[in-house]
Amino acid sequence: MRKSWFITFEGPDGSGKTTVSTMVYERLLRDGFDVILTREPGGIDIAEQIRKVILDPANTAMDDRTEALLYAASRRQHLVEKVFPALKDGKIVLCDRFLDSSLAYQGAGRGLGMDEVLKINQFAIDQCMPDKTLYLDLDAETGLNRIQSRSFKDRLDQESIDFHYRVVNGYKEIVERFKERMIVIDASQCAEKVAEDAYQKILEMIQ
Numbered sequence: 001m002r003k004s005w006f007i008t009f010e011g012p013d014g015s016g017k018t019t020v021s022t023m024v025y026e027r028l029l030r031d032g033f034d035v036i037l038t039r040e041p042g043g044i045d046i047a048e049q050i051r052k053v054i055l056d057p058a059n060t061a062m063d064d065r066t067e068a069l070l071y072a073a074s075r076r077q078h079l080v081e082k083v084f085p086a087l088k089d090g091k092i093v094l095c096d097r098f099l100d101s102s103l104a105y106q107g108a109g110r111g112l113g114m115d116e117v118l119k120i121n122q123f124a125i126d127q128c129m130p131d132k133t134l135y136l137d138l139d140a141e142t143g144l145n146r147i148q149s150r151s152f153k154d155r156l157d158q159e160s161i162d163f164h165y166r167v168v169n170g171y172k173e174i175v176e177r178f179k180e181r182m183i184v185i186d187a188s189q190c191a192e193k194v195a196e197d198a199y200q201k202i203l204e205m206i207q
């Protein structure tokens with residue numbers, strides 16, 4: 001059995017990543033695995049501070065490249081403070097969003113280009129790519145409908161439906177481009193079924 005694993009959860013807004021990754025994390029813990037659950041942007045104090053700046057609906061003046069750089073900066077700090085040490089200790093690291101979110105949201109959604117966004121992120125991640133990525137596959141409309149009832153909508157949630165279409169198309173391109181890393185899960189199912197599918201895929205991987 002391999003010692004450490006870096007597993008990321010990706011998907012459009014409303015795809016249920018946070019609920020599903022929490023359910024999977026709790027089950028892995030109960031099964032006795034040495035596992036942590038973290039998130040991007042955030043997961044540690046400095047990155048949570050950057051998250052607030054990026055997602056504050058008042059920051060309408062934020063330039064697209066500034067946004068991409070802030071995500072990359074929070075990613076770097078989170079890796080250094082939390083992910084690298086956990087991987088070094090042989091843990092399973094589950095991360096709610098990572099690099100693919102920047103490729104889909106800033107690369108495709110903002111139109112900065114995936115290759116450009118990948119380039120600035122290479123400086124941040126220093127070759128640390130996930131072992132596997134669970135992609136929670138859901139169309140943009142269903143995702144946005146699911147988040148309508150949220151009392152607080154952040155700056156990205158408030159983007160147009162066209163932006164969210166571009167994000168989902170970006171994810172489709174990522175699934176093709178990184179076939180060997182991506183595991184696609186049907187996120188139109190109930191959260192329990194999505195979590196069960198995700199859990200089984202992770203077990204296959206780590207055992």
Ligand code: TMP
Pocket residue numbers: 013040041071097098099100101102103105106156157
């Ligand atoms: P969350 O709602 O999944 O916590 O993520 C916050 C928002 O940030 C979500 O709309 C996706 C967006 N995001 C990016 O645009 N680029 C990134 O690199 C990451 C990690 C998140």
